[in-house]
Amino acid sequence: MKPAFPPVLGYALRRLLQAVPVVLLIMVGTFLLLKLAPGDTVDALVGDMGGADAAYIERMRAEYGLDQPVYVQLLTYMGKLITFDLGWSFVYEQPVSAILFERLGVTLLLMATSLTLAFSIGILLGAIAARRVYSLTDNVISTLGLIFYATPSFFLSLLMIYLFSVKLGWLPVGGIKTVAGFYTGWDHYVDVALHLVMPTAALSLIYLSFYLRLMRASVLEVADLDYVRTAKAKGAGETRLMVHHIMRNALLPVVTLLGLQFSTVLGGSVVVETIFTLPGLGQLASQSVVQRDMNTLMGIIFLCSIIVVVVNFLTDLLYARLDSRIELA
Amino acid sequence: MSLQSTELAPAEPPRLVVFWRRYSRNRAALLGLVIFTVVVILALTAGIVEPGDPLRRAGAPLTPPFTDWATPLGTDQLGRDVMSGIFYGARISLLIGVVATLVAIGIGVLIGAIAGYFGGWVDDVLMRVTEAFQTIPNFVLLLTLVAIMGSQIEWITVAIGIVSWTAPARMVRAEFMALRGREFVDAARNLGVSNTSIIFREIMPNALPPIVVYASVIMALAILLESALAFLGLGDPNYASWGNMIGQGRSVLRTAPYCAVIPGIAIVLTVLSFSLLGEGLNDALNPRQKKR
Numbered sequence: 001m002k003p004a005f006p007p008v009l010g011y012a013l014r015r016l017l018q019a020v021p022v023v024l025l026i027m028v029g030t031f032l033l034l035k036l037a038p039g040d041t042v043d044a045l046v047g048d049m050g051g052a053d054a055a056y057i058e059r060m061r062a063e064y065g066l067d068q069p070v071y072v073q074l075l076t077y078m079g080k081l082i083t084f085d086l087g088w089s090f091v092y093e094q095p096v097s098a099i100l101f102e103r104l105g106v107t108l109l110l111m112a113t114s115l116t117l118a119f120s121i122g123i124l125l126g127a128i129a130a131r132r133v134y135s136l137t138d139n140v141i142s143t144l145g146l147i148f149y150a151t152p153s154f155f156l157s158l159l160m161i162y163l164f165s166v167k168l169g170w171l172p173v174g175g176i177k178t179v180a181g182f183y184t185g186w187d188h189y190v191d192v193a194l195h196l197v198m199p200t201a202a203l204s205l206i207y208l209s210f211y212l213r214l215m216r217a218s219v220l221e222v223a224d225l226d227y228v229r230t231a232k233a234k235g236a237g238e239t240r241l242m243v244h245h246i247m248r249n250a251l252l253p254v255v256t257l258l259g260l261q262f263s264t265v266l267g268g269s270v271v272v273e274t275i276f277t278l279p280g281l282g283q284l285a286s287q288s289v290v291q292r293d294m295n296t297l298m299g300i301i302f303l304c305s306i307i308v309v310v311v312n313f314l315t316d317l318l319y320a321r322l323d324s325r326i327e328l329a
Numbered sequence: 330m331s332l333q334s335t336e337l338a339p340a341e342p343p344r345l346v347v348f349w350r351r352y353s354r355n356r357a358a359l360l361g362l363v364i365f366t367v368v369v370i371l372a373l374t375a376g377i378v379e380p381g382d383p384l385r386r387a388g389a390p391l392t393p394p395f396t397d398w399a400t401p402l403g404t405d406q407l408g409r410d411v412m413s414g415i416f417y418g419a420r421i422s423l424l425i426g427v428v429a430t431l432v433a434i435g436i437g438v439l440i441g442a443i444a445g446y447f448g449g450w451v452d453d454v455l456m457r458v459t460e461a462f463q464t465i466p467n468f469v470l471l472l473t474l475v476a477i478m479g480s481q482i483e484w485i486t487v488a489i490g491i492v493s494w495t496a497p498a499r500m501v502r503a504e505f506m507a508l509r510g511r512e513f514v515d516a517a518r519n520l521g522v523s524n525t526s527i528i529f530r531e532i533m534p535n536a537l538p539p540i541v542v543y544a545s546v547i548m549a550l551a552i553l554l555e556s557a558l559a560f561l562g563l564g565d566p567n568y569a570s571w572g573n574m575i576g577q578g579r580s581v582l583r584t585a586p587y588c589a590v591i592p593g594i595a596i597v598l599t600v601l602s603f604s605l606l607g608e609g610l611n612d613a614l615n616p617r618q619k620k621r
Contacts, residue, residue: 025461037477150600152553154560154572155593158579162586260463267468271557275579285469286561289476297473305464312464 015316019309026305027078030298034077037294040066044090086299091291096299100281104303106176107280110203110269113196115258118204119211123254126215127242133220141212148209153268157202157275164198171198174277199276203268207261211254218250225249252323259315263308351613358609364602372423375416383413383569391585405574405588406581415595418571422552422599425486429551430544432490437497438540442528444498445505452502459495467492471554475563482565485558489551497540497547504536538614545607549600556596571596 034040039047042060046052052060061067065076080087086096129141164171172178172195183191222228223246231245266282273282281300288296353359381387387400387410394403394411402412444455462470474488508514509532517531556572558564564573571592578589 021457022460022464025457026464029461029465033473033477146601146604147597149604150549150597152556152560152572152593152596152600154557155575155589155596158575158582158589158593162582166583263464263466264468267466267471270466270468270472271561274561285472286563289472289563292476294476297469297476301465301469301473304466304469305461308464308466 011320012313012317015313019313023305023309024078026302027081028074030081030301031074031077033301034294034298035070041087041295042066048090081302086302087295089293089296091288091293091296096296099284099296100299100303103280103284106278107266107269107273107282108307110196110199110273110278110280111262111265113200114204114207115262115265117200118207119254119258121204122208122211123215123251125208126212126254127219127247127250129212130216130219130223131238131242138216142216145209145212148205149213151206153202153206154271154275156205157198157272160198160202161275174275176278195276195278199272199278202275203265203272206268207265210257210261214257215250215254218253219246222246222250248322252319255315255319255322259312259319262311262315263304266304266308348613352609355609355612357605358612361602361605361609364598365606368419368423368599368602371416371419375413375420379410379413379416381413383417384409384567387413391581391588393585394587394591402591403585403587405577406585411574411588411591414569414574415571415592417569418574418592418595419599421482421568421570422555422596425482425489425555426548426552426603428486429489429493429555430548432487433493433547433551434497434540434544436490436494438501438533440494441498441501442505442533442536445502446509446524446528446532448506448509455498456502459498462492463495468554468557471558472563475558480558480563480565482568485555485565489554492554493547493550497543500539500543501536504539505532508532508535542607542611542614545603545610549603549607552596552600552603 041064042057045060046057058067065073068076084097086100088094089096089099092099125141125145129138132138160171161173165173174195176195177183177188177191178195228241228245231241236245269280270282270285272278273280274286277283281304285297285300287293288300352362375383386408388397388404388408390404390406390408392400392404392408395401396403400410400412402410402415404410405414440455440459444452444459471488471492474491475485478484478488505528514527514531517527522531555564556570556575559570559572560576562573562576564570566573574592575589575596578585578587578592581588
């Protein structure tokens with residue numbers, strides 16, 4: 001792997017540079033959204049104080065730079081975003097960045113478990129369906145995929161809550177841990193894991209169906225290629241054929257989809273976190289809409305975009321590792 | 330196909346028959362068409378079968394399904410008729426689905442066509458904008474737009490369109506990049522046809538079939554987005570929506586699960602019918618594509 005390291009690094013740098021204009025555009029976008037929203041920082045402050053006279057408001061506007069031309073305000077705003085100064089939340093009475101980092105962990109944990117589950121089960125079922133194409137197994141898997149695809153995560157969540165919490169009483173209804181449990185060590189991990197079972201399942205099933213369908217189509221396509229026939233002719237067994245010859249190439253489009261869809265999954269966590277009262281970014285987003293906490297909402301958009309850029313960067317690297325045909329230099 | 334449609338324009342019936350023959354070869358697609366037709370009928374007959382406001386009190390609260398003829402599917406905790414909600418919800422889901430899809434495809438086709446046709450810096454700029462929209466989680470952006478513009482049904486529909494245009498834009502761009510170097514485009518350019526005319530009259534008809542197929546996916550996603558929004562209680566409170574019914578059914582899940590389950594099944598079947606329709610359309614419109 002050592003001689004290949006410098007080109008990978010160059011490739012990585014180039015991908016990062018390409019993300020810069022996108023992040024800048026998003027900064028401009030959040031600024032415009034903030035401007036579009038009714039009321040500004042001073043309105044919020046004055047509202048908090050219960051009113052103030054016009055001269056005072058004028059002075060505060062000047063202090064916050066709100067009397068400056070729009071492009072100056074934009075540059076100041078972008079300068080602040082770069083240093084992760086996301087403004088002040090008038091609902092939580094805290095800097096937005098502090099609130100976000102407090103909640104980031106839960107969301108990342110949920111993303112990690114859901115995507116791992118969706119990706120691994122999705123490609124496994126997709127591969128099985130493709131190898132037994134048009135058989136009963138394939139039909140069952142494909143039908144399940146269609147149904148998962150059509151089931152909204154919130155409906156699935158309610159069905160699971162009804163079955164596993166109300167009827168069977170196996171799993172907790174919400175939260176990330178038992179509040180009065182004060183568990184330590186392993187008990188704590190088990191407790192958190194139990195709380196994550198239903199949110200993970202609810203968030204991952206719809207994406208599982210995406211990966212399943214794409215993997216099935218992809219395996220079918222790769223299995224038709226000449227080199228696979230050659231390998232078969234040379235006596236490669238089914239397992240070897242699948243693992244060594246088909247999987248790696250068939251995975252490429254699925255990895256692309258994983259990167260492309262990450263932002264959608266992050267968006268999906270809003271609903272799931274709200275239902276299961278997981279204290280993550282998604283739940284914060286839906287609360288902020290209700291409370292009209294624009295600074296926090298913009299902070300969430302910005303932070304989520306950064307996460308998506310990073311994840312896309314990682315999937316690009318993974319893709320380059322899987323597909324040796326990609327020119328790194 | 331392109332030559333036929335520009336030159337001779339064969340008589341309509343044969344083409345439709347061919348289309349139908351290809352479509353109906355896929356049995357799942359036929360099922361999709363049946364479900365879709367049922368949903369359309371629900372939406373159209375809502376005012377006839379269930380006259381009166383679906384949000385009014387129709388009977389005793391929490392009447393179970395199949396016990397009272399006046400409210401065959403039961404009532405929710407406020408005594409609202411579940412069946413009436415299903416009928417009117419179909420109307421809202423289809424309306425939002427169709428209009429939001431038109432908005433998304435309108436924006437997507439315009440941006441994709443310009444980017445793909447002109448290339449160069451125009452393409453670069455438009456693609457960075459597209460990537461920026463793809464990077465922001467679409468549901469979070471939708472929430473923000475609703476927070477800013479308010480939750481009137483018109484705004485929600487437009488907002489769903491605004492968060493869904495990136496995929497069609499990329500598809501149209503790819504089609505345009507592939508088609509812009511073809512001979513018929515060169516021929517048109519040599520004849521002095523304007524850029525606008527080449528884009529919309531020469532290339533567009535050839536680039537549309539995959540977009541028509543993808544429209545079914547966008548429509549399904551639009552319905553899911555609207556129902557998720559309504560589920561969170563951020564939809565337009567003046568209309569009965571399946572998502573909203575599920576959201577309210579959540580509070581009586583323990584005692585009356587049917588309040589959430591019935592509209593839930595309606596959403597699943599509707600979205601399912603769109604995916605099946607899409608597959609059938611794909612078979613019918615892109616017959617040359619390799620059979621999966």
